[in-house]
Amino acid sequence: MAAVLRRGMLSSQRFSRLLGRVLGSQRDASSLVIAEHNGESVVPLTYNAIAAARQLGGDITALVAGPDCGKVADTLAQSEGVSKLLVAQHDAFKGYLPEALTPLILEAQKQFNFSHILTGAGAFGKSLIPRVAAKLDVSAISDIIGVKSEDTFVRTIYAGNAVQTVQSGDSVKLITVRGTAFAASPETGGSATREDVGVPELGQVGTEFVSQELSKSDRPELTAAKTVISGGRGMKNGENFKLLYDLADKLNAAVGASRAAVDAGFVPNDMQIGQTGKIVAPELYIAVGISGAIQHLAGMKDSKVIVAINKDPDAPIFQVADFGLVADLFKAVPELTEKL
Numbered sequence: 033m034a035a036v037l038r039r040g041m042l043s044s045q046r047f048s049r050l051l052g053r054v055l056g057s058q059r060d061a062s063s064l065v066i067a068e069h070n071g072e073s074v075v076p077l078t079y080n081a082i083a084a085a086r087q088l089g090g091d092i093t094a095l096v097a098g099p100d101c102g103k104v105a106d107t108l109a110q111s112e113g114v115s116k117l118l119v120a121q122h123d124a125f126k127g128y129l130p131e132a133l134t135p136l137i138l139e140a141q142k143q144f145n146f147s148h149i150l151t152g153a154g155a156f157g158k159s160l161i162p163r164v165a166a167k168l169d170v171s172a173i174s175d176i177i178g179v180k181s182e183d184t185f186v187r188t189i190y191a192g193n194a195v196q197t198v199q200s201g202d203s204v205k206l207i208t209v210r211g212t213a214f215a216a217s218p219e220t221g222g223s224a225t226r227e228d229v230g231v232p233e234l235g236q237v238g239t240e241f242v243s244q245e246l247s248k249s250d251r252p253e254l255t256a257a258k259t260v261i262s263g264g265r266g267m268k269n270g271e272n273f274k275l276l277y278d279l280a281d282k283l284n285a286a287v288g289a290s291r292a293a294v295d296a297g298f299v300p301n302d303m304q305i306g307q308t309g310k311i312v313a314p315e316l317y318i319a320v321g322i323s324g325a326i327q328h329l330a331g332m333k334d335s336k337v338i339v340a341i342n343k344d345p346d347a348p349i350f351q352v353a354d355f356g357l358v359a360d361l362f363k364a365v366p367e368l369t370e371k372l
């Protein structure tokens with residue numbers, strides 16, 4: 033009787049969570065990976081999200097939605113580990129707005145009852161996953177860096193200064209994946225079956241995609257580059273970043289920046305690395321005129337080799353650097369470029 037009374041006192045939300053935990057432990061994982069793309073190519077982060085899904089075991093379905101997704105669907109169908117591809121091609125998904133994609137994902141969830149829904153922890157995933165999670169009345173699990181089991185995940189908190197292990201009792205886990213923590217799943221080697229899905233009734237979306245301006249660069253993409261050279265406030269102005277571009281040309285490197293350099297208007301904000309910027313983990317990271325604040329370290333400290341050039345021998349960046357050069361960057365960088 034007491035047990036019955038206690039159960040009666042549970043909120044319906046808590047009860048469905050407990051039920052989800054029981055049911056969740058009884059079924060194999062079946063994951064949905066939401067592909068991020070631009071109509072032409074798949075954003076590399078998607079393959080890191082597939083890698084995380086593969087660690088969960090079970091079947092993996094990928095969802096491709098957009099006004100034009102034929103080419104991307106053909107590419108993703110070959111992705112190793114993906115057994116099924118859901119394709120939703122419609123103008124309603126122009127701009128890949130989370131407001132439009134959410135009803136589509138909810139519909140897919142209703143139909144297939146996935147145990148996990150994942151995407152990369154970029155701007156796309158960060159705006160989409162919390163919205164879908166809220167609609168499903170479950171918690172979003174953001175920016176995971178490890179999978180311990182089907183319901184237990186590792187993520188960082190306090191700008192990367194502490195590592196947290198979270199266990200979720202939700203019936204479906206809504207997850208964003210930190211790309212640098214999962215080696216990309218191979219782009220070929222699979223042959224997924226393809227299913228075209230209808231577009232659900234979107235109702236009043238309330239947001240309209242108007243236009244976008246994308247910065248174009250011939251340099252490697254920051255989050256995918258093997259070498260990254262970043263400049264900080266010590267660069268003094270935007271023109272001086274030319275020193276870094278010249279060095280980057282020699283090393284086929286991407287160029288990033290600290291937030292101080294972005295806030296001062298030296299370079300655009302898509303170059304920012306750190307807690308509120310991009311997270312990178314290249315083979316080689318060269319920090320030039322950057323002090324090494326924890327918020328910057330949060331975005332680059334997993335780099336394999338870190339080199340710091342700073343005129344202040346006490347700069348905190350030297351504590352994480354494998355190689356440090358105490359020097360004036362305006363002398364050291366041109367010299368390095370010339371020697372290379």
Ligand SMILES: Cc1cc2nc3c(=O)[nH]c(=O)nc-3n(C[C@H](O)[C@H](O)[C@H](O)COP(=O)(O)OP(=O)(O)OC[C@H]3O[C@@H](n4cnc5c(N)ncnc54)[C@H](O)[C@@H]3O)c2cc1C
Pocket residue numbers: 263264265266267289290291292293304305306307308309310320321322323324325326327328331341342343344347359360361362
């Ligand atoms: C909530 C929050 C989020 C944040 N997110 C981010 C983030 O995502 N990314 C980020 O980078 N920061 C972030 N910050 C800001 C962060 O705290 C620091 O203010 C910032 O990283 C400092 O940038 P910096 O190292 O370029 O500048 P400074 O700290 O001013 O360092 C400049 C360095 O250049 C060196 N220097 C100057 N002249 C020369 C020279 N001629 N030769 C060699 N060295 C020279 C100096 O010795 C100094 O060490 C965030 C802060 C907050 C509060």
